[in-house]
Amino acid sequence: MTITLYNGQHVQTTEALVAAFEKATGIHVAVRNDDEDVFDAEIVAEGPRSPADVVFTENSPALEYLQARGLLAPVDRATLGHTPTRFDSPQGDWVGVSARVSVLIYNPSLIKKSALPTHVLELADPRYRGELALAAGETDFQPIVTSVLRTYGRDAALKWLNGVKANAGSHVYPDNETISEVVNRGIVAFGVVNQYYWYRMRAEIGASDMHSRIAYFAPRDPGYVLDISGAGILRSSRHKAASQRFLAFLVSAKGQEIIAHSISFEYPIASGVTTVQPETPFDELRPNPIDVGELGTGSLAVTLLRDVQLL
């Protein structure tokens, strides 16, 4: 028995989970790696003949998008029961697996911690002209845009994005890994990334080469956003039972322990497991209360980004 997994999650996170699942169940998982939005487009194009059984994404909007098109099958209630309800699809077609949080990454030789913004709106402040690194096309940035949009309304959000764009100038990068790298190397002063990029970079290049630090937004600030990674089963899947077992494994204590010990530095969120990595404990985070339903499919954020021509 083989199930096909479209994996939009980081390869490290998935590799260990798949290996343990295969060992525990004897079900083989064929993994295909790409960006979650590429998978969304592919799954829509493939229609009822999609080779995929399970889709695993870094962010909830990619799953909400598939759910809104009726492409996902309901997740077993028992599986949903392992994850706090606010981290699952409100409709029940996908399950939350892990979480990350948006932070500021900065280079202390270029900007002092006290000079950093603490509110997301300050990212547009002209005093940061040329100092901000931005990955506008990165799916991790869209939830922040959605959050600002929901909090302050469209006009304020547009004005804010224009300011952000001006501050970034030519420092627009393809992804969070690149932001982390350019800030760490002192090319740009600071940027907004999810917390795990910094920890992962430290694990890869070693503490002695780390010239950057991370800082948090003010508690409950709209820029302080929790991003939920999750998984769903395709309605067209012909291996639904095996796929349900895979989802159940992801949120089981065993699956969550793997995430907790992984050097992918994501926060486990199910079965009461907490991370063992040396980062701010999950329950000490103070993110904005925006939830996965409010973050939606991300299409509003994309429209806004297009309006200011960041996309």
Add this chain to the structure above:
Amino acid sequence: MATRSARRPKVLLAASLLVVAVLVLPLAFLLTEADGAGVSNVWHLIWRSLTASLLWNTVRLTFVVTALCAVIGTLAAYGVERTDLPGRSIWAVLVVVPFAIPDFVVSFGWSSLSTWVQGFRGAVLVMTLAVYPLVYLPVAASLRGADPGQEEIARSLGASRLKTFFRITLGQARRAILGGCLLVALVILAEYGAFEILGFPTFTTEIFTEFNIVDTSVACALSLVLVLLSLVVLAGESASGGGGRVSHTGPGAQRVLTRRRLGRARPPVLAGYALLVAAALGVPIGSSVYWIFAGGAHSLTGASLGSAALHTAGYSLGAALVATTMALPVALLVARHPGRLHLFLERTTFLVLAMPGIVVALALSYFTTHYANSFGYQTAPLLILAYSIMFFPLALVCVRASVAQSSLSLEEVAGSLGVRRFPTLVRVTLPLVAPGVAAGFCLVFLSAVTELTATLILIPTSAETLATQFWAYQQNLSYGQAAPFALVIIAVAAVPSYVLGRFFDRLPRRGLAPGPGVRT
């Protein structure tokens, strides 16, 4: 050279039309998608200041890199072919090998060395070092074939060395230079990986960003602008005479080459070659070796080097075979039966060179899922077909050069002896054009080995190539794990590029038709 055959080339024309039909699939896909998004909507998406800034970036980069490649490629070829440069046969290979190093490995090598290598200057540096062999190869071949006697006549008539070089030597190599520049410009238009690493946004990087957003209308709109840009490049090359014919300058015996003595210029010229090889070859290899030892904790296991290398070799060999096979009928048609329609068909195929790999890949995905019941979807043959489409022009220029060189009279003799057409093709024509086929095979193989973006989309589930695995590690900042894959890519690609270098090096001195990039 190319005599019009009395027989109407029905079979050749049909085969060529089939090839061209496959090659315009990506364009058909773009037009379909743009049509679906609505013409006014697409126009609205194109007519923005973002497009202007991307256009500016793309155009200035294309100009500067093409100019630099023209200068470096031509000078390097002149030194090897026309002067008494010490160690010519070694330099002849060393200056070609950089073409085998993927652009994203070159940019990785340089950008991991210094933060200076970023943005526009980084993109200029890296792309010049990665693609100047596309000018070097045809120019070296054409200098080898051109009559050195003309230079001597010019000198004897009192022209200075510099004047002789500009008037005569460059004149002889002009079409080869233009042909090489055309390839360089088209390759830059479609480049992605290097610019992503260097943080330099161009049309193609933006197209990638947009394809990573579920609504692909903007990506398609931008791709259409890219197609227009490549049309401009093609038209410019045609207008400046690149599309013309090479005339034979000396049908009789050619003078034996007297190499120009470098004299006191020898040390600086040698230093120049050393610098070029160090920058184009030394830095990527050196930094890969450095990262193997300096890399941090290994968080990824991934595909083994061996299995990735096998996949890479398999797909690339398949693509080289298919692309050269596809190139044969088109090359025979255009060289043996020149005519407006046939030339038009041939030029059409050059458009794909400027199509980002992702567009070709998505087009094939689209047509298989929509019109072929997903037959072949996510299988190796479809990936091989994508490579063959993308690198078809490279195969074509090589095969065509050989076809143009080979004498038609041998085929006519075979015909007069009663040999049928197909056996004539197999027993007479193919052996005659074999060198070009081999060169085309190697060029396509090299390009496929380093291909990344179409591979990511079309590769069979669970398979990995050297390029996708390198990319996965590099994107994850796991330089230590990425580096061995870079070295194996270089090793796999070094053999064909050595063969390619030797191929051009051993071409006979007389009667040589131009190498790749030049249409006769």
